[in-house]
Amino acid sequence: MSSTIDAPRASSLADLYAIAYQIEVDAVERYAMLADQMEMHNNPALVDIFRDLARAEAIHRDEICRMAGDFDVAAHARQTACWRIGESPESANLGAADYRMSPHHALQMALAAEQRALGFFRGLLADARDPDVKRLATELVGEEAGHVALCLRLLQRYPPPGGGRVAEDPDPPASQD
């Protein structure tokens, strides 16, 4: 099912702050969950990567609050920034996780999330009429483009493991057969 149906609309600067804030909150939640999963499944390299990603998104979330000044962005987000059907665009896909993932897979997951966020903010920018909304949307597009570029750079540092597939588990979960 499409991830963009029923996306909230940014008809004012307040809405856009709320949406941008909620996107970062959701991204932090997902990366923190993935880090916990990898911790429980003893994949320490990925714990560090997902914790770093969660931290980076949290910095971005706090930056949005700072930019919004006195405006209570969290409260406004609770009312406006809801994805009734699809998911918040920058959220990593938990369903694609695997305990045998490598740093390359984790970064691919992050890249896909950043690309969705970039596409989402580009769409908002294209639709924006209000000059303040346009200015902030331009800034957010720039931010997300920077994150995409960072993921691509990091991916060069972490090439795909042999065959591009997840690692072999010498002692896989044994089904009763």
Place this chain on the structure above:
Amino acid sequence: MNANTVPACRAADYRSEVKPIWCPGCGDYHVLMAFTRAFVALGVRPEQVAVVSGIGCSSRIPAYTNCYGFHGVHGRALAVATGLKIVRPDLTVVVASGDGDGYSIGGNHFLHACRRNVDLTYVVMDNHIYGMTKGQPSPTTEPDFDTALTPGGTGLRPFHPLVIALASGANFVARAFSGNPAETAAIIVEAIRHPGFSFVEVLSPCVTYRPDQRAWKDRVHRAPVDATDDAARAARRVMTDDGFNLGVLYRGSRPAYAPRHDTAVTDSAELEREFEL
């Protein structure tokens, strides 16, 4: 503190310190997210909610929430939850289960919970397998599920939980997909608000013993028609759909079960007298 000054909870406030041990990729992570989002949307505080479960991977959910919880006996979650709701009608009682817990060993409780229509919300994470015990077929497993345990498939007709719920008197019936936690949360919100017994079947992939279920995300789709208030029509629709139709499918109007007398006995001496031989 008066109710107006109690700050609103965030999704994280409903999570416990216990880190889930589900396999990465398991659909149940999304269901946990949907639970916490639903509680935020409803504005209920953790101490106003009880999450009751049976046994299975899916039934681990109460430990991961900060609400009241009861990780019960295999197949008996609904019996526990019914008792709890009768004596504590003020609590929002959500019951979590799996297709093994809810339809095999707990199948009989399922029928009678639908019939009794106590104000509960029953969320079954259906992965068509016993995940926790390593991959045995459940009542919703496809007949051609071919493993060494079931050579050539079980050959058995799968159970149809939604139709059975409708035939047994459930007051609200919906199907959701874990991979869409926003929609699942919205359905759970509606299920909790709806009086009586609400049944939400969540297709929740077991990526370890049913890796084929990762493809469910491409098969699910919205139900093409709105929910009906006619149980027979709803049953006909779900009997003939492809099993991947999502949304609220039935909204009934039976009044929820209400005990005829005050069941909230809080004095243990009084309780003892009542059961004296």
